[in-house]
Amino acid sequence: MRDQRRNAVRVFAVAGAVILSLLFTATSVQAQHRPLSQVLPELILREITLNSPPAPPGNPFGLPAGFTHLAHFSPLGANELDNPAVGVVQGFNGQMATQFSTFPLGSSSGGLTYEFDPSVGTLRRSSSSFGPLFSERALTIGRRKLSAGFNYQRTSYSTFEGQNLDDGSIKFYLPHQDCCTVGGRPFMQPNGTRLNPPFEGDLVETALSLKATTHTAAVFANYGVTNHWDVGLAIPFVRVNLDARVRARVLRLVTDARTAPPGLFTEEEIRTILNLHTLELDNPDATRTVQHSGHAAGLGDIVLRTKYHFLRRAGGGLAAGLDLRLPTGDENELLGAGGVQAKFLLIASSERGRLGQHVNISYTVAQGKVGGSFAGLASAPLPDEINYAGGVELVASKRLTVIGDILGRTLRGAGRLDLVSKKFEYNQPPVPGMPGPGCAGLAGFTCRTVSFDEFAPRSGDLRLMLGTGGVKFNLAGNLLVSASVLFPLTNAGLRSRITTMVGVDYVIK
Amino acid sequence: MEAGTVNWNRRLRPVALATLALAATLMLRWPTGLAAMPQAQAGEPGIRDLLQRYSAALESLDANAVKKVQPSIPADNLAKAFKDMRELKVAIDEVRVLSTGGGAARVSCRVKQTLTPKAGSKQTTAVTRVMRLRREADSWVIDAFER
Numbered sequence: 001m002r003d004q005r006r007n008a009v010r011v012f013a014v015a016g017a018v019i020l021s022l023l024f025t026a027t028s029v030q031a032q033h034r035p036l037s038q039v040l041p042e043l044i045l046r047e048i049t050l051n052s053p054p055a056p057p058g059n060p061f062g063l064p065a066g067f068t069h070l071a072h073f074s075p076l077g078a079n080e081l082d083n084p085a086v087g088v089v090q091g092f093n094g095q096m097a098t099q100f101s102t103f104p105l106g107s108s109s110g111g112l113t114y115e116f117d118p119s120v121g122t123l124r125r126s127s128s129s130f131g132p133l134f135s136e137r138a139l140t141i142g143r144r145k146l147s148a149g150f151n152y153q154r155t156s157y158s159t160f161e162g163q164n165l166d167d168g169s170i171k172f173y174l175p176h177q178d179c180c181t182v183g184g185r186p187f188m189q190p191n192g193t194r195l196n197p198p199f200e201g202d203l204v205e206t207a208l209s210l211k212a213t214t215h216t217a218a219v220f221a222n223y224g225v226t227n228h229w230d231v232g233l234a235i236p237f238v239r240v241n242l243d244a245r246v247r248a249r250v251l252r253l254v255t256d257a258r259t260a261p262p263g264l265f266t267e268e269e270i271r272t273i274l275n276l277h278t279l280e281l282d283n284p285d286a287t288r289t290v291q292h293s294g295h296a297a298g299l300g301d302i303v304l305r306t307k308y309h310f311l312r313r314a315g316g317g318l319a320a321g322l323d324l325r326l327p328t329g330d331e332n333e334l335l336g337a338g339g340v341q342a343k344f345l346l347i348a349s350s351e352r353g354r355l356g357q358h359v360n361i362s363y364t365v366a367q368g369k370v371g372g373s374f375a376g377l378a379s380a381p382l383p384d385e386i387n388y389a390g391g392v393e394l395v396a397s398k399r400l401t402v403i404g405d406i407l408g409r410t411l412r413g414a415g416r417l418d419l420v421s422k423k424f425e426y427n428q429p430p431v432p433g434m435p436g437p438g439c440a441g442l443a444g445f446t447c448r449t450v451s452f453d454e455f456a457p458r459s460g461d462l463r464l465m466l467g468t469g470g471v472k473f474n475l476a477g478n479l480l481v482s483a484s485v486l487f488p489l490t491n492a493g494l495r496s497r498i499t500t501m502v503g504v505d506y507v508i509k
Numbered sequence: 510m511e512a513g514t515v516n517w518n519r520r521l522r523p524v525a526l527a528t529l530a531l532a533a534t535l536m537l538r539w540p541t542g543l544a545a546m547p548q549a550q551a552g553e554p555g556i557r558d559l560l561q562r563y564s565a566a567l568e569s570l571d572a573n574a575v576k577k578v579q580p581s582i583p584a585d586n587l588a589k590a591f592k593d594m595r596e597l598k599v600a601i602d603e604v605r606v607l608s609t610g611g612g613a614a615r616v617s618c619r620v621k622q623t624l625t626p627k628a629g630s631k632q633t634t635a636v637t638r639v640m641r642l643r644r645e646a647d648s649w650v651i652d653a654f655e656r
Contacts, residue, residue: 106551112629116636117590118654119583121575122567122597123624123632398593398627455572477630 013321035332036242037371039292040093044206045086046076047290048248049282054293059272069276072177073204085174086377091417091457092160092172094380096212097371099494101329101337102385104134104407104466104486105218105234106151112478112507113142115227127315129356130472132403133387133484133501137349137358140309141224144509149480151271151503155496156213161417161455168207168247171449171453173422176200176277182280183312195253202277203251205452211243214334216300228309236300238335242311245291250277251266252284253426253450260429296333302326306346314359315351320344325431331371339368339382354394363387383462384411391468399474403484407466414462417455417490424450465489470501478507527597553606556642559649564599579651596625603637608653612644613652 034042049070055063071077075086113126141147148228163169175195195201215238222232257265257273265273271282280286304324311318322341329336342365349358364385373379391405427438427445440443470484486499559578566574572588591597600621607615621635639655 114624114626114629116634117586118638118656120587120590121579121582121620121638121654122587122590123622123634125593125626125628128593227572474628 031269034292034294035371036240036294036296036334037093037332038374039242039244039294040096040208040210041076041089041374043246043290043292044089045174045207046074046206048174048206048288049074049077050250050277051279051288052275052277053281056397069200072200073174073202073277075174078177078374080177081375081377082174083174083177086375087457088172088417088455090374090377092170092413092455093374093419094370095414095462095493096160096338097331097334098380098383098411099464100212100240100334101301101371101459102213102341103155103214103216103496103499104502105216105236106134106153106482106484106503107132107136110385110479112233112474112505113139113145115142120340127351127356128354128395128398129315129351129393130480130482131356131403131476132358132389132391132393132405133403133470133472133482134407134466134468134486135358135360135391135405136307136319136321136345136347137356138309138311138317138347139315139349140228140230140307140319141507142220143227144225145224145507146221146509147505148219149503149505150217150219151482151501152215152217152231153486153501154213154215155486155499156211157494158492158494158497159506161419161493162495163419165173165208165210165212168209168354170208170210171452171454172206172208173251173424173452174206175424176202195424195426200276201254203253203424204277205249205251207247209245209247211241213241215239215241218300222305228312230305230307232305232307234303234305236302236329237298238300239295239297239330240334241293241295242334243291243293245289247287247289248279249287250279250284251450252277253424253448254429256284259283262355275286279464294357296330296332298335299328299330301336301341302328307345313350316349319347319349321347321362325499327368331369334371336371337366337368337382338370339366341366341382341385343385343387351393354395356395357392358389358393360387360389380414383411383414385412401472403468403470403472406466406489407468407486409463411460411464411493416458416462418458418461419453420454420456421451424452424456426450462493467497472505480505555644555649556606556614557604559642559651560601560604560616560618562649564601564620567599568597570594570597577650581651581653591624593628594624595627598623607639614642614649615640615655616640 047495052069052279053064055067057065075083114123117124131137136297157165159165160170216236218236220232220234222230224230225382255273255277257270274284275281278284279288307319307321309317309319325341327336327339331338343362345360345362347360364387366382369379370382388408389405391403394402396402423473425439426448427442428448437447439447466482466486468486468491472480472482475481482503484501488495563578566578570591572584572591575587576582576584601618603619605617607617617637617639619637620633626633640653641655642649643652
């Protein structure tokens with residue numbers, strides 16, 4: 001008994017050390033603190049500013065002295081919240097925030113439990129299997145039994161909607177601020193595909209490279225109130241590391257005066273025109289990279305759990321459960337979901353010989369808003385979820401169970417971002433021999449189009465599916481050690497690389 | 510005075526008759542109880558022997574041995590339970606014979622088991638069980654558990 005307690009103390013000392021190291025290990029770069037949910041909007045929508053010189057007095061374009069285009073491709077800088085790029089980035093950021101903070105946590109299924117079986121008159125293992133890893137089985141731990149443990153999992157993300165996150169594949173296109181009307185009427189299309197004003201209809205292309213990693217150490221406990229009723233809780237401590245870089249370049253659709261017919265502009269006029277929209281003075285092809293590396297660490301969303309085993313069958317039966325996820329994690333730092341989630345579960349499990357099976361079907365009711373709001377814009381509501389899980393447990397030996405699971409989530413109304421070829425109309429400046437008409441019949445210009453691939457938000461459900469594989473091993477006494485991997489089975493939304501999870505589970509009494 | 514005596518006798522007669530009737534009733538019932546007690550007392554060593562054989566069979570982790578003591582037990586299920594065990598210690602106490610007669614008995618006892626499993630730590634349980642016994646040849650066997 002004393003040895004058991006000593007082992008338990010050791011286990012939790014290790015858990016404590018892992019949690020403390022998560023919370024207090026410094027990252028390499030953190031120039032200034034900025035909530036992690038604000039990083040992408042700030043980088044993409046505010047920090048890409050031009051380096052255009054102020055217009056000199058008496059300039060040939062009739063601009064007021066000191067006028068500059070500095071923030072004209074910066075929707076937040078120009079306070080232009082109806083800029084279509086804002087909606088695209090908002091959708092992207094909201095989905096990132098939602099999926100970051102609601103990634104599945106490992107479960108505690110009371111792996112090593114014995115119960116008195118009146119039919120044979122002796123104690124027997126409730127199940128030969130040690131139970132699933134990321135889902136639940138119907139069995140409960142048993143009256144007055146207490147188990148505790150902790151899991152550590154590391155997740156990094158590789159793609160978003162099939163696009164690589166960390167190589168600049170994901171691009172956002174920023175149109176010029178819609179400063180002016182043409183002919184007394186709005187010229188820009190509501191979806192931003194007709195660039196305005198006609199003489200400044202360039203685009204700034206921003207290419208995102210994002211490295212995102214989460215470390216989660218969850219302490220959990222499970223107590224059998226009766227032989228059929230468990231209550232429990234899981235307390236996660238989360239650390240999120242984010243390293244974002246945005247590389248910008250000006251796509252000169254209308255201001256590339258170098259391509260104008262010879263003699264149309266003087267050298268000085270060409271220089272002035274090129275410097276209207278430039279990221280580096282007198283370097284019209286310059287690129288600019290803005291970046292932010294930061295981390296956040298702290299308490300995640302605490303989960304209160306209860307399960308009632310209402311139909312008992314050998315090695316399983318049916319159970320109903322409730323997981324209540326409380327908004328204790330800071331959603332602005334991507335540590336929490338930003339609202340309350342109540343997950344109602346129906347659990348079925350059985351065991352035959354060396355093979356156990358389990359199926360979970362659940363519905364999650366959510367109330368709250370995800371992190372990632374910016375510039376006073378409302379963030380997306382935390383979506384309800386339909387969850388399902390199914391898997392098998394193979395009892396390889398008395399001390400080893402091999403587990404495989406499929407976990408499905410449907411985030412209701414979370415929306416999708418589809419990569420579409422977006423066509424932009426722009427007005428080529430007057431060129432002799434290439435008469436109009438310009439876009440929307442604008443006289444003196446020639447209407448041209450150019451297409452780029454960019455995400456476009458659409459309404460609908462986001463369906464995610466993960467596969468898991470792992471083992472639970474009875475190291476000694478009542479101590480179970482588990483190791484598993486989680487891997488995505490779909491390309492939808494934010495796709496993780498292989499997630500690794502290790503954990504221990506200890507039945508105290 | 511005589512008349513008074515007669516009256517007195519008349520008054521006593523119903524009481525005497527009632528007393529006689531009660532005594533007769535008690536006389537009729539008393540031999541049954543007396544008969545039962547010796548039977549139970551005679552059966553108790555046999556019952557204790559059965560309980561000892563039952564605990565020894567459980568401790569041997571041999572389902573067939575348990576089946577000899579409790580023929581109705583699902584031996585396959587018990588064998589599966591034994592497969593997970595390294596050692597089982599069984600102690601039976603607080604034995605009370607609830608009834609006996611006609612080759613059957615009801616017995617209440619507390620069964621304390623300490624299990625050393627192949628996976629996991631020692632588990633202890635103590636359960637009060639009520640068992641129905643029946644006599645087979647010259648010994649008792651467990652017919653069933655009521656609880």
